[in-house]
Amino acid sequence: KNQVEQSPQSLIILEGKNCTLQCNYTVSPFSNLRWYKQDTGRGPVSLTIMTFSENTKSNGRYTATLDADTKQSSLHITASQLSDSASYICVVSATGTASKLTFGTGTRLQVTL
Amino acid sequence: NAGVTQTPKFQVLKTGQSMTLQCAQDMNHEYMSWYRQDPGMGLRLIHYSVGAGITDQGEVPNGYNVSRSTTEDFPLRLLSAAPSQTSVYFCASRSRNEQFFGPGTRLTVL
Numbered sequence: 001k002n003q004v005e006q007s008p009q010s011l012i013i014l015e016g017k018n019c020t021l022q023c024n025y026t027v028s029p030f031s032n033l034r035w036y037k038q039d040t041g042r043g044p045v046s047l048t049i050m051t052f053s054e055n056t057k058s059n060g061r062y063t064a065t066l067d068a069d070t071k072q073s074s075l076h077i078t079a080s081q082l083s084d085s086a087s088y089i090c091v092v093s094a095t096g097t098a099s100k101l102t103f104g105t106g107t108r109l110q111v112t113l
Numbered sequence: 114n115a116g117v118t119q120t121p122k123f124q125v126l127k128t129g130q131s132m133t134l135q136c137a138q139d140m141n142h143e144y145m146s147w148y149r150q151d152p153g154m155g156l157r158l159i160h161y162s163v164g165a166g167i168t169d170q171g172e173v174p175n176g177y178n179v180s181r182s183t184t185e186d187f188p189l190r191l192l193s194a195a196p197s198q199t200s201v202y203f204c205a206s207r208s209r210n211e212q213f214f215g216p217g218t219r220l221t222v223l
Binding site: 046 | 157215
């Protein structure tokens with residue numbers, strides 16, 4: 001069964017600090033992996049999308065890594081800001097299945113002063 | 114360019130009532146989908162459509178109907194609401210490389 005597991009479930013950090021969120025997946029055959037940011041009361045918004053051949057992709061202060069061999073991804077947030085407080089969702093797509101995205105349950109990040 | 118819009122934003126129903134959640138997109142995307150998001154669970158696919166006139170079931174389709182008469186609109190119908198359908202519903206449309214989500218509808222069934 002295709003699964004996506006994220007850790008930690010929740011995280012509290014001080015403004016200006018860095019943090020790393022983890023995503024492990026068992027989706028096969030792998031097509032791509034996406035990280036989304038979901039603010040409270042809003043829909044998810046895409047941060048990055050990575051294919052099999054990519055192992056690092058950045059979007060401003062967000063850097064995603066992918067290890068397709070170990071089926072792990074991480075999202076690193078640098079110099080966190082209060083506006084980074086949100087849930088971060090890892091989503092994995094399987095090849096040949098236009099409809100099938102497997103969603104993780106998300107990591108809830110709170111950035112405090 | 115409004116992206117994906119959903120109405121209503123909030124809705125309270127009584128068990129057995131029916132209603133339609135509206136979704137529209139102005140990006141001319143062929144692929145649209147409906148998800149529900151429940152606490153402690155990832156988004157789950159209810160129904161999807163790969164173009165006008167074509168719909169298919171997702172992971173949790175029971176109790177929901179969809180139709181796709183135009184590229185822009187993809188309404189989700191609850192036939193007879195049940196408390197188990199209390200959730201936040203997201204509509205999404207997809208380009209070749211990206212999926213765009215609407216702002217969501219929070220539905221409570223009493």
